[in-house]
Amino acid sequence: MTDALLDAHLVVRRGTFQLDVELRVGRGETVALLGPNGAGKTTALRSLAGLTPLSDGRLSLDDRVLDHPRGRVWTPPEDRPIGVVFQDYLLFPHLSARDNVAFGPRRHGVERRAAHAIADRWLDRVGLAEFGRRKPRGLSGGQAQRVALARALAVDPVLLLLDEPLAALDARTRLETRTELHRHLAAHPGATLLVTHDPLDALVLADRLVIVEHGRVVQEGDAATITARPRTDYVAQLVGLNLYRGHADGHSVDLAGGFTLTSTDSVHGDAYVAFPPAAVALHPHQPNGSPRNTWPAVLADIQRHGDNLRVRLDGPITVSADITPAAATQLDLRPGREIWVAVKATETRAYPAD
């Protein structure tokens, strides 16, 4: 029906939680499933791998139906052409790196010597040719991650699943491994689905993002669209924007609380307004002149943010602002301080909500 390699409508009910997500991933494409903790990302991954059966919906891969409760079709995980890299890798501790990688081919009927040859080739490809004899406990985090990737790829999966592949690594290793991983994912001829809560991983590794909240897809698209036009608070936070929803009539957008923001963009109907924290200016007194949005606010919180400070301001709308430490000292910023907020209309973006 489509040219998608993976074509899935995943429905999993567990207690009061329901996952209901449609996913399509093409050949050679990498899609990131991005969402906060508890959004259902891991449940989606488990249902694809066959570790959690679907409650409803349908899962087909390469024109083969793997799970379809209504059609009474279910394929156990060992019969699915799917490779998984688990969050903490789950390398078998009693086997060497080489035997870990050879495990899949062996189970698929490859004779021992040939399976070892496959394993050696994969270890070489991930740059661990000399580490074949090491047990997992003798590997660093980054090395274990690469062995896990080699192990998942050694069975030539049609679909590769990665569950938070970089979450267990320290910051420096993560940087190197991310680049490395990107290279391997690009080389993978099948479909790749990456589950992560780290927007950077998603932006670097994936061709397309699917954002999930509370078990549902809230936004979907390429990185540029999503970063420019977030549609939920979670996405706005991810990409570091202030986001408000309201009703637009030309250049002014009326927000739910009765507050109005002015934008140079012109929209009609339900709309979002977004602007970066760096576009927010703070003044000790009410500023005048120029077409600006201004309002009085109370400083709620100050936190370090890179070289700058990020302050959260309560008022008619809650807003985040980035300011330099020097400006903070000058303005005598401390929680509870009353201050004026200004945002230029040219710095805001307004776009339709539907």
Next chain:
Amino acid sequence: MTLTERRTGTTARVPVPLLLPAVLGLIFLLLPLVGLLARTPWSTLPQRLAEPEVVAALRLSLLTSTLATLLCLAFGVPLAWLLARVEFPGRRVVRALITVPLVLPPVVGGIALLLALGRRGLVGSWLDSTFGITLPFTTAGVVVAEAFVALPFLVIAVEGALRGADTRYEEAASTLGATRWTAFTHVTLPLVAPGIAAGAVLCWARALGEFGATITFAGNFPGITQTMPLAVYQTMESGDLEGAVVLSLILLAVSVTILAALRDRWLTSS
């Protein structure tokens, strides 16, 4: 006074109400063993050890307890896996039933075995008429009695190990193409091997010391069913205290040696 000195001081100051019973308990455990060693006729020990009845009883004991352990492994590990990994109705009841032989007086176990597997027993009569197999008062009967008493030790130890093992490794194996059976043999078993070894040692030690169920179900025939504990009892009854001490000493030495050896190799290292 420096901080370290003060700290060593507090460690040494153990409350008397705890220290006194602890030391008494230790003495209580060790004193009988000291008594055994003190009364051992060291000069006549070598020729005593070479006596054919002693050799026969020791051989029989080692043979039957090892066979009983293998029997327990063959049935106990799958049973433990079932209890640990499969949800089925009445699982808690089954788990409770398994512990019954653990608390049952072994003599009662022996009688129960006779009623079930004896020549006129529930299953025994069928075994006898169909296959011509009789278990009571045979060496095989000794193995059965020992296995009956020792099996719960193994099942409980292995089930604990399986519950402690991370099932996600089995999931990882299944995504790599392993069926549930190959995941069990290639991943689960190696992961819980230390637990199985510990269970087998416990099981073996329990089988080696088995007395009540053995004498009731298998009788006390030298060379056929007379294991070491039975030989100790009989020698004692016949008034040969020295002989009983020698036999006991052997049993003690064998148990301690094997426990110590296995402890070093399996129980502590992993």
